[in-house]
Amino acid sequence: MTDPVPCVPRPPFVLHQQFLETAFERRFQGILRQAWQERSWHVIAAVPGSGKSLGIADVLHQSGAYKDTTGTTRLPILAIRAPKNATREQALGMALSAAFGIIPRMPWAQRRSWLVQILASTGVECIIIDDAQDLNLSHLALLKELTDNLAAPPYERQIGLCLVAAHSGNVMPFKETFARPDVLWKQFRRRMATENPYCVVPGHTEEEVRHILITFENLYQSQLPDLQLHRWTKTIFTWLINPILDPDATGRVTMDHLSRLVTTSLRRAYEQGATDIDAATLQAVAEVMILRRDDITHIDGSPDVAEAG
Amino acid sequence: MPQVTFASPNWLSSFPHLVEPYPDEWFAGLLLRGDETNHRESGTIWRYLLRSTTHPGFGPGSSFIVIPEAMLSYLAQRLTISRERLLATTYAGALARLYATESPHAGHLLGPRRGVTIPPLLEKSIGNRASATVVGFHVCPICIAQARLLRRTAVLPHLRYCPTHHVAFQTHCTCGSPLILFTRRQRPFVCFTCDLDWAQLPHLQPDPDQAIRERDLWALYEFFLVKGTNELKASALSLVRYHVRTYQPLPSKLVSGRTLFALTGDLDHFSLGYVVDLLVSFGISQSDIVRHTLSAEKSSAS
Numbered sequence A: 001m002t003d004p005v006p007c008v009p010r011p012p013f014v015l016h017q018q019f020l021e022t023a024f025e026r027r028f029q030g031i032l033r034q035a036w037q038e039r040s041w042h043v044i045a046a047v048p049g050s051g052k053s054l055g056i057a058d059v060l061h062q063s064g065a066y067k068d069t070t071g072t073t074r075l076p077i078l079a080i081r082a083p084k085n086a087t088r089e090q091a092l093g094m095a096l097s098a099a100f101g102i103i104p105r106m107p108w109a110q111r112r113s114w115l116v117q118i119l120a121s122t123g124v125e126c127i128i129i130d131d132a133q134d135l136n137l138s139h140l141a142l143l144k145e146l147t148d149n150l151a152a153p154p155y156e157r158q159i160g161l162c163l164v165a166a167h168s169g170n171v172m173p174f175k176e177t178f179a180r181p182d183v184l185w186k187q188f189r190r191r192m193a194t195e196n197p198y199c200v201v202p203g204h205t206e207e208e209v210r211h212i213l214i215t216f217e218n219l220y221q222s223q224l225p226d227l228q229l230h231r232w233t234k235t236i237f238t239w240l241i242n243p244i245l246d247p248d249a250t251g252r253v254t255m256d257h258l259s260r261l262v263t264t265s266l267r268r269a270y271e272q273g274a275t276d277i278d279a280a281t282l283q284a285v286a287e288v289m290i291l292r293r294d295d296i297t298h299i300d301g302s303p304d305v306a307e308a309g
Numbered sequence B: 001m002p003q004v005t006f007a008s009p010n011w012l013s014s015f016p017h018l019v020e021p022y023p024d025e026w027f028a029g030l031l032l033r034g035d036e037t038n039h040r041e042s043g044t045i046w047r048y049l050l051r052s053t054t055h056p057g058f059g060p061g062s063s064f065i066v067i068p069e070a071m072l073s074y075l076a077q078r079l080t081i082s083r084e085r086l087l088a089t090t091y092a093g094a095l096a097r098l099y100a101t102e103s104p105h106a107g108h109l110l111g112p113r114r115g116v117t118i119p120p121l122l123e124k125s126i127g128n129r130a131s132a133t134v135v136g137f138h139v140c141p142i143c144i145a146q147a148r149l150l151r152r153t154a155v156l157p158h159l160r161y162c163p164t165h166h167v168a169f170q171t172h173c174t175c176g177s178p179l180i181l182f183t184r185r186q187r188p189f190v191c192f193t194c195d196l197d198w199a200q201l202p203h204l205q206p207d208p209d210q211a212i213r214e215r216d217l218w219a220l221y222e223f224f225l226v227k228g229t230n231e232l233k234a235s236a237l238s239l240v241r242y243h244v245r246t247y248q249p250l251p252s253k254l255v256s257g258r259t260l261f262a263l264t265g266d267l268d269h270f271s272l273g274y275v276v277d278l279l280v281s282f283g284i285s286q287s288d289i290v291r292h293t294l295s296a297e298k299s300s301a302s
Helices: A023-038 A052-061 A089-098 A108-121 A137-151 A183-189 A206-219 A229-240 A257-269 A278-291 B028-035 B044-054 B069-079 B083-087 B091-096 B120-129 B141-147 B208-227 B231-245 B270-281 B286-301
Strands: A043-045 A067-068 A077-081 A128-132 A162-164 A198-200 B003-005 B130-132
Touching: A023 A052, A023 A128, A023 A162, A023 A278, A052 A077, A052 A162, A052 B083, A077 A089, A089 A137, A108 A137, A128 A137, A137 A183, A137 B231, A162 B231, A206 A229, A206 A257, A229 A257, A229 A278, A257 A278, B003 B091, B028 B044, B044 B069, B069 B083, B091 B208, B091 B231, B208 B231, B208 B270, B208 B286, B231 B270
Parallel strands: A043 A162, A043 A198, A077 A128, A128 A162
Antiparallel strands: A067 B003
């Protein structure tokens, strides 16, 4: 007769948050790097949840930006998020300024010329604007003014520009705007890259999903030792291109949906004491994401509260 | 070379371009260099510091010899350097040693304040633009030309020539306007009236007598600021008292131009500037002080 094995509770599930260089990120960052190297202008669109902001942050971290205490600052890529509900050019100017650090206040007229000086002195080579669908006419006019002033003497610096926008359907952000006959838009269109001025970066194919699932397996194998996620590739892919999750019928999977499905399922499996994931757990989570996505949950009764000693 | 990387939380909490103090750089000079490096008008960082800390500010006539702790700490964060390095741009440490019983203040170096150097007419016309001026503010054009450097030594009273380059400190521009440390709507290190860069001010050499006097002044300042203690200062003043009693029964003219009628008041509270003035005026050197201190120690021991 053997003694029963004492039931040791598992430590809490640990979610890995690190950036994964997926196929989407390689495509997306490829365009960003092209704009940086060739100082070219692009509009880059992808559906929400693709991983655009994470990709921008990763490029930024790898861009070699630094400040040293002898006065030299290098910021090769200046990336900001377009101002929300702020139609005036000052809002974009403030967002651009804030990326450099603490800026003692100054009048807007002074900040305009200061921005050109600081862009030049910190060696900015490419400006990336995330959520660019929120930009308006005055913001775009300011971008043109700043880059034109940098291109002129004494700086004579060409700057790449990436307007990264979320899109849906077959509408390409800014394409219609830049096609208008106004002089400003003509000038803007002239500055766009000769090759690939408007880019749409699609999500993941089934094969790409399989590679990501293998990466997830490696990440979570310490917590779920028998994990074999990749054998569910086809099933997961089919669920995630369901019209509810892929309303534009792109036939591609976004990283947001994929990681939500996987991490929620893994957490459930882990909390049930499993060492691998099973079809039932995956399906339950997929149903929550697809069929019961808009369900309303009633939070009633009194929550369990641990008594304070 | 210390660097702030983009991933560091200090990136967003520091100025776009960072500056670190040069050896012997004066706090106000560091602020001006910070303004220039960051393409800002003269006095921007100073005004930012005043607004961002609870300190009420120094007003006209600020000496920048001792800086409040809150300001030092705040600026140290913005420049990502240690508070100790910023403290070294002031004379707070040296004055704390020399006046051990009190917290250091500008009066310990300069003595009682006697107003600012802005002429009344100028003050009326552009008073609002001169947010901070310094009593007897002057610059060495060669220090400015070589490194945009305002040395701490530029705030020592009675010195009229740069101890490093041996050229006259300039208090006025060639256009006649006084040099003002921080001026709104003007670039750092230039005349607020004619825009002349302070580096282009004339280089005037001292005559032999002036050179000797400047050497003696500087030697005593260096002695007190580097090695000085309250006891050494007291010893120096006892020598001065002996000298006055023995050799100066009549009023005498000091190097600073002041007239000494009698040595009155609490000697412990004499400013360093005044102590050095007395010592140079009576020809007392640092070796005299050391000798006197040693003999006093011997006699008290026996």
